Amino acid sequence: MLNVICRHNCKDCYAMRVCAVHAIKDQQGSIYVETDECIGCTCCKTACIDFGYKALEDKTAEWLKGAA
Ligand code: SF4
Ligand code: SF4
Secondary structure (H helix, E strand, O other): OEEEEEOOOOOOOHHHHHOOOOOEEEEOOEEEEEOOOOOOOOHHHHHHHHHOOOOOOOOOHHHHOOOO
C-alpha cells in the first residue's frame, strides 16, 4: 500500500535518499512510502526531521509499515 507522506516539500527528498530498501517513492509530485517494502528502521524520519521540512515528524515506524 502507498501511504502519502508529503507533496514533495523539499526539492530533493532526504527521506528517499536514505531508505536502504527504496521504500520511499516519488510519484506524481508527491512522496509516498510503500508500506509492504518498509522495514521500520526510521532512517527516513530522522533525515526528514534533520534536513527536510519535517513531514515525517509525527509518523511512526508502524505507520510507515502500514498500520492505520
Ligand atoms: S518533507 Fe520529508 S518526506 Fe517530504 S520531501 Fe522533504 S525530506 Fe522528503
Ligand atoms: S522506515 Fe521504512 S521507509 Fe523509512 S528508511 Fe526505513 S525502510 Fe525506508
